[in-house]
Amino acid sequence: MQIGEIVNFWSQVCRDADTGRWTHPADRDVLSEANSFNLDYPISPYVGHILTAKVIILGANAGYNPSMTPSEFPTDRSIDSYIQRVRDPENSDWSFVSDYYGRVNYSQLILDGEAALINASPYRSPKISEEPDNRKAIDKLPSTTFNRRWLLEAILPLALNGERLIVAKRHGLWKLPDRVKNSVGVAVDPAPVSPQITSTAWAATQQFLSK
DSSP states (O other): OOHHHHHHHHTEEEOOOOTTEEOOOGGHHHHHHOOOOEEEEEEOOSSSSSTOOOEEEEEEEEETTTTTTHHHSSHHHHHHHHHHHHHHGGGSOOSSEEEEGSSSHHHHHHTTTTTEEEEEEEEESSSSGGGGGHHHHHHHHEEEEEEEEIIIIIHHHHTTTTSSSETTHHHHOOOOOOHHTTTTTTEOOOOOTSSSHHHHHHHHHHHEEEE
């Protein structure tokens, strides 16, 4: 798989004309089953220059906050601008992101184009660790399978060559095999639920970017 296929895949995301829900077409059958994702707003597969960023952070799923999320999409223009960043991440301005990222220690790395975050699933919910139905749905989604393939086939070879660093933040949702977690070019965060990159994973990130 080529690295650019992640953009080709997620460029297909759209609002379903019948339901008004934001989904990837491949996921609609699974999302018709039990889950509590909020699909009223555009989904978030990745944040940042996903094709060229040197550090790839493995996140969980897109967040949802009943106050914050609606404020991020007040108009059709804001929605169009957001979707355009998904469809053309390398030529988009990532200097403005969700307020959530203003509170994390890697926010400046995303703003500077040095790091990008990719979610195991782009569908929004308040707290995935407390949502068993949503975790089950994520495991069944074709888009999750695609993201895992992209990571293993397009990004891991670059990490093995020293061209990327994979920061395995939410490695449980990504179902990373032990051989990957223990691989060269992969830094596993020992505190996956923390919003920050912590401990040895943060040290590895700083060391990698200082080369």
